[in-house]
Amino acid sequence: MEARLLQKSDRASLFAFINSESHLDRSAVDQFFHDVIENKKGIIVIEDEIIFALVIFEERLLNVCGFKVKAAHVIQSILRQDGDQMGLLKKCFDVLKSEYLITLNHLDEHFDVNNVFVxxxxxxxxxxxxxxxxxxxxxxxxxxxxxxxxxxxxxxxxxxxxxxxxxxxxxxxxxxxxxxxxxxxxxxxxxxxxxxxxxxxxxxxxxxxxxxxxxxxxxxxxxxxxxxxxxxxxxxxxxxxxxxxxxxxxxEVEIIVNNLEVFIRLFNHKSPNITHLINKNKLSYYFV
Incomplete structure (x- = not known):
């Protein structure tokens, strides 16, 4: 399986995936598909032209103590019901975290991430x-x-x-x-x-x-x-x-902190040791 950015050439695979996994009626599927393929950015997990996961995101700038960070704000995730949903989501996030700080409002039961800020x-x-x-x-x-x-x-x-x-x-x-x-x-x-x-x-x-x-x-x-x-x-x-x-x-917005400078600025911790920080402050934030 390959995780990568959604492309216009994925139209047929994306439509089939949304139609089977989103539980929308036909007219809503058409509208959602058009909006995603034309206006949104997405990460897909795909194999043999079959999509197993879709994470839709938008690019945003995050100001952390005056330091500008490019963030991928996750809007929605659609995952195959019969697949390893946590594994599929991690594959998508692995692609995102190479270029972005990841922020999200919620991912329901798929990911155990606590709030970082309102x-x-x-x-x-x-x-x-x-x-x-x-x-x-x-x-x-x-x-x-x-x-x-x-x-x-x-x-x-x-x-x-x-x-x-x-x-x-x-x-x-x-x-x-x-x-x-x-x-x-x-x-x-x-x-x-x-x-x-x-x-x-x-x-x-x-x-x-x-x-x-x-x-x-x-x-x-x-x-x-x-x-x-x-x-x-x-x-x-x-x-x-x-x-x-x-x-x-x-x-409420949650953050997966995968940028060392952001981590230092966010928690005012010059030599961050994640385990020590979490234990000291009784945090359960998810860090990549």
Whole structure:
């Protein structure tokens, strides 16, 4: 058996595999197959043109203490029900780990990996709990480069977070979102990107240098709404600024750490001995 990247020439084998192993109806199989073969990256385990495993992933950048790492974020795995599922998954991961740090949200029963960090949290904030601030004003007048610079500065402050790109696609975001900046006499100190989602104001991106910038931007997004939902990283404790803010959801991400420099930065351990670290901290993370 060979584990390798999925190729366009694997169309027939991939369709047969999805049709037999995914438990989707015919129309859903067609749609899923087209999306995978045209838009996604995948690793397959294949022998004699028969696919035994498919791991779908997307390339992402992970910011670890200011160190950029190319990560393969696993979206989904489909494994032959009658095969060695753990062995098949390991074959796929062996291909990925040669080039990427591997991150994943979950792999159900296939892999015993514990959470390393919470990537995103969603806070619900009600109008009556959001204080006003003075000395800062909000507008939609900005130079794109100033927002890109602020975004990079903001991302560098976190010990670990996904960093999709150094620049935001502001023109693309403006098609469906509102974008406003917060300013004082020193210049722009934050910006916010938001839109309605299922009738509720939803803040997609919130970048700020201080608490006043954060509050001024949230007030802008709140407008005449009774509440809003804001997504932030796990390192941002919104409820320290707005005590009544309620954290209702989180996106937990697991990491298979197969990069020595990432390991050192992540655990602040200059001469990492994995067994010692796990025993000392009572961890059960999976390291490759």
């Amino acid at each position: 990537n995103r949290q969603a806070y619900t904030i009600y109008r009556q709990h959001l204080p006003n601030v003075k000395g800062y004003y909000v507008s939609d007048d900005y130079e794109p480069q100033s927002l890109h610079s602020l975004y990079r500065y903001f991302m560098s402050k976190f010990s670990i977070a996904f960093d999709e790109k150094d620049q935001l696609d502001l023109e693309g975001l403006k098609q469906e979102h509102e974008i406003f900046v917060s300013q004082n006499e020193e210049g722009i100190n934050g910006f916010i990107i938001y839109s309605y989602k299922k009738g509720v104001m939803h803040v997609k991106t919130l970048i700020y240098k201080d608490a006043k910038a954060l509050l001024s931007l949230l007030n802008q997004a709140m407008g005449m709404n009774d509440k809003l939902i804001v997504e932030v990283s796990s390192f941002e404790h919104i409820n320290k600024v707005i005590k009544q803010a309620v954290c209702e959801a989180s996106d």
